[in-house]
Amino acid sequence: MNNDTRHLVVEIERLRADLLTMGRLAEERLREAMDSLVHRNLEALRAVIGGDARMDRVHVEIDHQCFTLLALQQPVATDLRTVVAALKIATDLERVADLAVNIAEAGLRYLHHPPVKPLIDLPRMATLAMKMLSEAIDAFVRRDLGLAHGVLRQDDWLDGLKGQIFRETLTFMLSEPRRIEPATDLILISRHLERVGDHATNIAEDVIFMVSGRDVRHGSHRLAPEDTGERRRSTPTPIV
């Protein structure tokens, strides 16, 4: 392994570690938003809305690393796909943190009213969405195709939970029209959680492309242009 290759390996490991950190921060924000909603903690919800400077810093740092890697190391094949996946995944994680803010905002409005009903399905949906997110990030870090495919399969369950919450909340609104306002916020929160699941799905698809060179979006199953059977970073090809 020459110096350049070793440097690239080190840089890509650092990228992986930073994405893991960013993922954990995004999950933390989401958990904070949901826990604060369930425990009716206004102060903590406001803290989530205030944003997270660490998260922003890590995101800028990851983008910076990716551009530097692309410009200076000019990676190819799996390494190239890893760097591009990292750029996309960081964007998805930033959106997840934005969704935590959206949840906290709807949560704050919701808490201005007496409780609509015990919150059971929504925390369940949040748990599933966070599990998908966490597994998608682990799939990236470990380059684990099975884990990534598992994330894709869970999206239907999340969708089912969302539909159930929508129907139940509508029924509730019809029977208690005075409570329409807070109930609407519960529906909006379920939509935000659905989107967390969408981002986990995006990440899983990026991981599948990164590891296998196969594009599983649009059912196209197209191979990466630079994928010529090569699978592991430890056997770099000189070009494509």
Added chain:
Amino acid sequence: MNNDTRHLVVEIERLRADLLTMGRLAEERLREAMDSLVHRNLEALRAVIGGDARMDRVHVEIDHQCFTLLALQQPVATDLRTVVAALKIATDLERVADLAVNIAEAGLRYLHHPPVKPLIDLPRMATLAMKMLSEAIDAFVRRDLGLAHGVLRQDDWLDGLKGQIFRETLTFMLSEPRRIEPATDLILISRHLERVGDHATNIAEDVIFMVSGRDVRHGSHRLAPEDTGERRRSTPTPIV
């Protein structure tokens, strides 16, 4: 200009043209969804939900072009930022097309009921969201910083319209509880349109980074690592 440089220029022009095509297709789908909703055209809504093979094809093609460019041409500085921006923008446009499907789905549910009220603010919101999207794509194609900054400014108006629709629809639901179900779908459609605006904003931010090397997210204003005063593609630097 040597052969390699000329080849890169041609490839990047092609990328720009393809992104413009993808942008127009996304706008078309959105317009189709909103027009069909306003004119209560169930058949046309179902066609939107059916998806668009052209859109999928162009997206896969753009990703393919970007990876080939990165692997074979190893662009630096502005060119590198253009290719990475193209990858991100294509993802945003794909999500916009998904949102057109979400709008059509909510529209179909909505049309199962008698009209709630004349749809005025929602089409207005759609017009603004599509204008932002169209300007963001033009900003990418023309590398126009002013246009990109203009898109960022319009996001507040879109947010204002969304808030207005939310308040009006809640008031309506409180006075006409029997109509809660279709009214909820109007709120969801306004949220989908808000997200179209979010994607236009993302694209505008990518354009600003691409042209100026400045990261305007998170108020960080960090310069691109490879940005060393060089601004135009016609004066490539050998490395960074």
